[in-house]
Amino acid sequence: MIHYRDSFLNNVARQLGRSPNTSVKPERSWQFRPQDKTLTDRNQDELLTVLRDQCRLIHTELIETTSSKLSEVLEATVTLYGGGPISIWQDERFTEFGLDTLVNETWPARYVEVNEWRAERGRENIAQAERANIGITFSDITLAESGTVVLFAGGGKGRSVSLLPRNYIALVPKSTIVPRMTQAAQEISRRVQAGETISSCINFITGPSNSADIEMNLVVGVHGPVKAAYIVIEDR
């Protein structure tokens, strides 16, 4: 439902001194485009260096590994963060990156509770994520400049997994790394223009949750995770 749009927009147009335009797409011809030359000349290895440097500034652990070592590294990182309960996305990339044994056998055998986000379980998912010590998701697009993981939520990829647990681990395939938010925005916009339905919730997450509201001191973990780690994976 849209309420009172016409009268509202008529008034806006009147103030602008013309009749309302709701059908002719305004021409966007920008004189300046600084984003086109910001970090666009870097290759994937150089972007990884940018990401590595940035992670130091945003209180985020950056771990580098290969897909064959990923399972081991993830297990160690989880232990370092104090173990389960763990909340993860239902996401075929866990299988693709060889994590099935860890998720379905190793952890359960060690009494590490793992909960996969299952949309059909409804609100129970939220309760599990809320109890979780660690949330783990893949990064869909990774921004080198700002140290940001971009997550397209929906279905088995619950929004809460990156937000409610006390610690957060993002799995970052190296191929997902792009220079900056510009490239993510262009990709999303391309999908919109192609008529695709974009995720109803896209999160750009940069390190742990923080606040400077008490005497301008930085405190981490106000609402979201207290600690964050990115595991960068050399793709197979």
Place this chain on the structure above:
Amino acid sequence: MAMKIGEGKFKENVNKNIEDTFMRGAVASAQERLRTRRLDAAEELGNWEEWRSHGEEIRQHVLNNLDYYLHELAENLQKRGGHVFFAETADEANRYISEVVKANGGKKILKAKSMVTEEIGLNGVLEEEGCEVIETDLGEYILQLDEHDPPSHLVAPALHKNKEQIRDVFTQKLDYKMTSKPEELALYAREKLRQEFLSADIGITGCNFAIAESGSVGLVTNEGNAGLVSDLPKTQVVVMGMERIVPTFEEFEVLVGLLTRSAVGQKLTSYITTLSGPREEGDADGPEEFHLVIVDNGRSKILGTEFQSVLQCIRCAACINVCPVYRHIGGHSYNSIYPGPIGAVLTPLLGGYDDFKDLPYASTLCAACTDACPVKIPLHELLHKHRQVIVEREGRAPVSEKLAMKAFGLGAASNPMYAAGSKMAAAMMKPFTKNDRISNGPGPLKAWTEIREFPAPNRERFRDWFKQHEKGGGEQ
């Protein structure tokens, strides 16, 4: 008028706030820190001027085509199953939101910081309806616990409180038993707020920028509270000022970058979320019902006038962080939810000259604000325009001039601000000298003296004062 946050007159507020030494120290150091961080972040990006120019052209384009983009936004959000309400007045917006709350049997409402909901006085309306309204931004939460103490800074609302004061508030209101360590205070607030998040019926957020092409709204926070507010409650209401919109994700990205760098000196804040309507079929979190309320409340009257550029504002507070007057009188003196230079320009336009005609005089027209603004709003020129309008078109006596001058320390030597002069000099001179304004002769001075009735002795003093402190520019 909900924009007003105090009953006192500008001058009384100024004097009261000047006496509060902590507040003044806190304001100065926060200003300094935010200002330095902004400069670092700008430098790091390189070609900052080009980014600003791009920001400016995007905002101007949007304002000139506002009807098209608002139409497109509503159209696309509706396709995603969202409801859109266009509200010309604060009243209409509040009434619609109350109805949504009632229809959903909402009792507990969680909010993420939003200037526009402050502007329309939404909390009060909902509380009158018997709802519990909880602010989740840590700074706002602290203020709310302390009997609705009004915010003093756009980005750091609880700036005027020290950690002991915050601990005392927590002890009284939340049965807090630990120390005044910021980490402990924050963790305690986290636990308290978590319980609220999980039991809330309705989430209300503002909107930093809406994206027309996809019917999305974008939220920018460091704490992640906007994400939680939009994630857990069943019903979500987003309230946006009608000018806070961009054509596509590409412009969204540019403005978000300008905002986060200018506001807190970060490349991006910890959480940036775009929401496009309610959850989809097969989702287990996110709102089932999604309402967007687009608020005019006086903004359209600014369109097409000489003040139109003020609507380019992205609420980053950079202008506040460089303002020498804000530094000395603090946020509360402005008596409005929008403090500092942007407040001095915007508040009289939205709230009228009757209540806020003093504000355009709370400035030295030094142009530090204009130079800091990431979307190039000519703030000091707009302040000057206000003064002309007040005197010439409105035919009002500029009685407030002397008051404002005095408040700035130009009126009398006994004024505490004047006495504190040498300390503030270094910081004050920086923005002036950096842009070569002093050597340009009477740049700022000229603007002051153009005001009718500006007494000559004061002018002399201002010049002396300037000279004297120019020498001491290195100390602090």
